[in-house]
Amino acid sequence: MSNRMNKYLSDSLLKQESERQGAELWGKLIKRPTFSFAVFAVVMILIQALSKAGLIGSSFVNAVGSTLIFCIVGLGFCLLLGYSALASLGTAGFIAIGSYSAYYCLAEWGLTIGIGFIVAILFAVVIGIAVGYISLRIEGIYLAIVTLGISEIIKELLSALCDTIKIKGTQITLLGIESIKLKTDVIYYGIVVILFILMFVTQNLMNSPTGRAMLAMKNSTSAAQAFGVSLMKYRLMAFTISIIYASIAGFMYMLYIRYVSNSMGNLFTLSMSLNVLGAVIIGGMKSIWGTIGGMFIIYGIDQMFLQDIPFFNENPTFITLFCGILVIVVVMFYPGGLAQLALELKYKLASRKQKIKEGIYGKDLG
Amino acid sequence: MAKILDKNHSNHTKLVKLRQSYDWLSEELIGLTEIYESKKQKELNKFIASANKKLEKSAFLACDKEGYAQSELEAKLQKYDVRAYMSQRKINHSAVKAIFKAVAAGEDYSAVLEKRSAEMKALNEKRAKYIAALESKKQAFLAKNNVTDTAPYDALKAELDAQYSAKKKELDEKYGAKQAAHAAKLEAKRSKISAQIAELKKNSPAAYTLPDDVLLEVKGLKMYFGGLKAVDDLNFTVKKGEIFGLIGPNGAGKTTVFNCITQFYKPTGGEIHFATKDKEVISLTDFEVHDIVLQGISRTFQNIEVVKEVSVLDNLLIAATRHYSSNLFVQMLHLPLLRREERMITARADKILNYMDLYSYRDRLAWGLPYGVLKRIEIARALMCNPQLIILDEPAAGLNESETKDLAALINKIRTELGCTILLVEHDMSLVMNICDHICAISFGRKLADGTPAEVQASKEVQEAYLGVGGE
């Protein structure tokens, strides 16, 4: 009898299980990375909406906007550094390509945004392949230097072409119709959407055969080659993808900030490349969320919060100092970056919680 | 001559691609039965579950009223307990909060504990009451249904049985037809490809020839590093299906020979010919290092080159990088084509992991796994790309005696069951002498002896090379 009953009982348990599965479907959806990306995008859009309602200052939103632009660069760097172990110091030059193509397409040639965007990407692909073909013959540590040199060339060439670039609001049109002008807040939404799409794409690439091949290449070039991974092809791929991301970011930067002066602003400099690199390292080279967190630390915090505090306003270099110390500490003690730190903290918290509970009620209570 | 070679090369690339899709289709065809069988079983299981549920209630009513009533009671009690557990948890949570508050405020929290125990007591009393109520309900039920009647149960069972067989037949037909259609489609594709292969083969004249039973031929191989002659004028042939051992003292150039075969080094001179699956003879020196694996040669490494920051499964998937046909765009958006390919290749990897007795490590990071396991992972990875020739570079280095024995058995198993030819470099003479069919001994890049293990052991040059020249 008891046997049969057990069977029956297990059946009723199954029912509960199925009810729980309904809840788990939701849980599974939540656990999907795309869902968290979407939540992030919605929060970012809400910030703009709240600022329109007057609840958040516009300078805060501007800081978030420019940080998001650098997040786009960071994602490309994640693939380049975390997955292929190629360090590039040419980021500033590649961002400049995007900005200049935005300027020439929109302000000089009067094209629409869509076409300008495609032109920026095409430029990035051409330059990425050409530059990659030169510099990727050189391995590891040398690559950073060569890309640095190439970035200098690009910068020199571009500032020789035109030193100060400026886009007027009336020149940013959708579909070439004069009446549809895109204001800064629309551009902000565009940035968020592009970032979301790129996060999705990057996540997919990381979990694809390409991502695995890149990891293989990073860990052991000989094993990768023996199993059919062409080093040049995958390095070129990672390099070009990162340049495309940087170019897109430069394009959006031009639309959002609308003014760059090479001789005055010193924007596209080595320190910009270094900041991007530092942010990716601080965040965790292999993690999308880590990269975005790192970008918010390096670019976000000082613009969003610290600039209102008088001490930091008087000593702007203090932030640089702080970033430097952070980078060194992270590299020396947490090679996995903040992503690794977060993971460790999560485990520690969970075990601490469990211990407190056990201490109060004994072990069997969950 | 160069033109013919060029044409041959492009033809060969096409051939490799075709062969790959041919193999792919064959794999898909074999996997087809499994897929449809599992689909069918899923639906059948659903049906069986619902039928069993119906049947069980009826069975209880027919023969075991006591049991049925009891189980009904237990089920209700269980549901009640779930609810009770929730309220218990609520009590506990509020108690924890109150205690933290009290501790933070520096107050005594014994009152909180008392309150909690009182609430718990009330909960327990409530449960006892509920059990009593259920018990009385059960007694009432038993009093009401006192007659035993098996007829409804039998009728239901017969009906369900009939339904089951009908359903099974229907599903068999449905999925059988589907499978046949799918198989026919794949078969058609495959025969088209094999026709293309035949066509291509007819068109491309053979640039090199090898005897039928020879898989690999190394002819006059020379590899110089500056003035150092690491390999000098080496000749040997590996026959299909044999285990071929390359031995020699340290620095004899064994690994260099391997690196020349797999094109990690471009040989200074000499030829290396290889017969592919399509019985096409190619010269390996025409290929880039990353294209060698496509020809059916895979290798392991002397100092283990496992990718440490990904799981064991991913390590195997890396070896199949060239087997994916989805391009970058498909991968970026994770389209169904990629998902299908991933499923198939993961299934292949699972099969190999099982074969190599590694399945328990499937999702573990390769970081920090024991040395012997890493060695097996390397061999498993080499098997991932359906190779004809596996090159093992000192597979027994660092293994103890029993592990070496296991390894010898494994190598033999791979040879007999998977039909791979194996070429190995080894220092462990017991392993080499036990399992090799053919041995080539080299020293300072030159061949000393060539033959069966016994012949090589008897050779005077080999003894001299290992033990030194005999004096007076």
Added chain:
Amino acid sequence: MCAGILATFAVTLIFKTSYTTNFAQGVISAIGAYVAVELSMKNGYPIWMVAIVGVLVAFIVGVAIDVLIFRNGRYVNSLGKQIITMGLISIIIGVIPFIFSVAKMEAVPAFPFIHLTQGLQIGEIFIQYNTIIGVAITIILLAAVFLLLQKSKWGLSVRATASNEIVAGMMGINTKVITAISWGIAGAFGAVAAIIYIGNVTLSNGYVMTTTQINAFLAGILGGFATFHGPVFGAVIIYGLNILVGCLCIHMPELSTWKSAIVYLIVMLLVLWKPQGLFGKKLVKKV
């Protein structure tokens, strides 16, 4: 040009002994320059003295960086070390305004050994005494250091450490001291370079040596980091090209905006032709 050659040697020395490209080289040298300028402008000490003090400070900073950071980060891979040096840039740039009052000024005027208007007039060409002093210092320093590298025990130790640190350690060379001293010397060379460099350039911020440093890295790539002399020749080639293109620009003024781009482009083409550098060797990895 002299500054560039000295900076190149400093970068090479650290690359050989610590297996990393020191991106902080420029800012470490800038510290030396700042010390010199600060002492001279505030206290009015003579230039020779402040220059020596500046060089000493840079030496100490270099040693300190090795002892405090790199010695503890021995297990960091080469990429990580590179990134640490990038972090150092941020730290030094962040610290400079707190220490040096001159850093708060908009721009410090040029700081020559001898006033720029004085010099030798040979025919049509006017050579400043300052330049001559710079060239002399560079030649003396380089000759001394290469002589030391080739002949002295220290040089042998450095070369041994550069070729294989572990084996050198096992042979009884105290690699820790060698690396620390190399960092110090690199810092000192950098400081000399910076002090020569600011002879006719204004010292506006800590990034003053960035261009020189970029040139030094490119020189390293061009000459090949495999040898000590390769990068120095690379630097000579790069600055020679600069002068050549500059001469060309005198005849074709429209070229002058493209000057540095052209030089860089030529260097890149040379690198494309010889990826291992002009004096480099190709290494075959054993698998």
